[in-house]
Amino acid sequence: MAKIHTPIPNLKLNDGTSIPMIGYGTGTAWYKSGEESKLDQTCIDAAKMSLDLGYYHQDGAEMYKTETELGTAIKSSGVPREKLFVTTKVLRNMTDLSSALKTSLKKLQLDHVDLFLIHSPFFSDKKEEHQEKWKQMEELKAQGLCKSIGVSNYLPEQLDWILENATVPPAINQVEFHPYLQREELIKYHKAKGIATAAYGPLSAVTKGAGGPADDVLNALARKYAVSPAEISLRWCIDQDIVPITTSSKEQRLSDYLLTFRFKLTPAEIKEINEAGSKKHLRGFWTHKFDENDRR
Numbered sequence: 001m002a003k004i005h006t007p008i009p010n011l012k013l014n015d016g017t018s019i020p021m022i023g024y025g026t027g028t029a030w031y032k033s034g035e036e037s038k039l040d041q042t043c044i045d046a047a048k049m050s051l052d053l054g055y056y057h058q059d060g061a062e063m064y065k066t067e068t069e070l071g072t073a074i075k076s077s078g079v080p081r082e083k084l085f086v087t088t089k090v091l092r093n094m095t096d097l098s099s100a101l102k103t104s105l106k107k108l109q110l111d112h113v114d115l116f117l118i119h120s121p122f123f124s125d126k127k128e129e130h131q132e133k134w135k136q137m138e139e140l141k142a143q144g145l146c147k148s149i150g151v152s153n154y155l156p157e158q159l160d161w162i163l164e165n166a167t168v169p170p171a172i173n174q175v176e177f178h179p180y181l182q183r184e185e186l187i188k189y190h191k192a193k194g195i196a197t198a199a200y201g202p203l204s205a206v207t208k209g210a211g212g213p214a215d216d217v218l219n220a221l222a223r224k225y226a227v228s229p230a231e232i233s234l235r236w237c238i239d240q241d242i243v244p245i246t247t248s249s250k251e252q253r254l255s256d257y258l259l260t261f262r263f264k265l266t267p268a269e270i271k272e273i274n275e276a277g278s279k280k281h282l283r284g285f286w287t288h289k290f291d292e293n294d295r296r
């Protein structure tokens, strides 16, 4: 397939750095529930393909056990380090964040990541422990091991704890976000505090949630803009200044997703998606941590 690079815009973060407005994830499709040591060549190939297409924002995590694959793909892509935006996250090794990040960097074959996230707030329900961990995150940033620091799956209450005594506020909160999980209160909170939002599961309305009440509007807008409903779902995030993190092993799909940077939804179209989407509730991840009807 001919590779035509579509310029991907950036979003400015509260620490002065910039993040590309779409990310490629090596999580859900490649996540290893068992042994980490056996390399998954399909993951390496898919990440390399995404890099070849211009997805320079790559989303990894200690939990996925695919950081070695991501590092291998990055190295073989030949993309210069300064063009890349690499995220990783810590979940298991919360007792020693420095060792967790250094282990991730080794697997990624990098000397720093662009963004280091605490993967989930569920390691503790104590304010003091969150504040202590955040101080350690600030230290890792000061050491240059990560350019930006942030969190994932946090709610306003946990962000309040961090902000209460943070020197460096979280740059971003990566959360599940799609038409069937719009999280108005959380997004409003992020905006008020200058915290950017990244959306995982951005295609949920056309994948797990297909057949739902947003189908008609997503299909109609797809026809209008001559794209697929997936691109409408991505654009719906982007037009709200929310950075979608998606994935696919299919080159055509990944190439098509970049069409999302060639059109813009109107505020009325965003509202139409919001109204249709709010008729259904769907949470695909961390479901064991939320009550079934919890829309936060």
Ligand SMILES: NC(=O)C1=CN([C@@H]2O[C@H](COP(=O)(O)OP(=O)(O)OC[C@H]3O[C@@H](n4cnc5c(N)ncnc54)[C@H](O)[C@@H]3O)[C@@H](O)[C@H]2O)C=CC1
Binding pocket: 024, 025, 026, 027, 028, 029, 059, 060, 119, 152, 153, 174, 175, 199, 200, 201, 202, 203, 204, 206, 207, 230, 245, 246, 247, 248, 249, 253, 285
């Ligand atoms: N921080 C966190 O707790 C989490 C982070 N993530 C990150 O987000 C990334 C993306 O998450 P996903 O939920 O996979 O994103 P997504 O909502 O973009 O879904 C991607 C999946 O949809 C499938 N798909 C794409 N187009 C389709 C179509 N037209 N019809 C049917 N299926 C289609 C793809 O094959 C792929 O498996 C992960 O790889 C990971 O990096 C994901 C989950 C949790």
Ligand SMILES: O=CCc1c[nH]c2ccccc12
Binding pocket: 027, 028, 031, 061, 285, 286
């Ligand atoms: O980052 C994603 C965390 C996550 C939560 N549930 C699952 C299931 C499969 C892969 C990743 C995850």
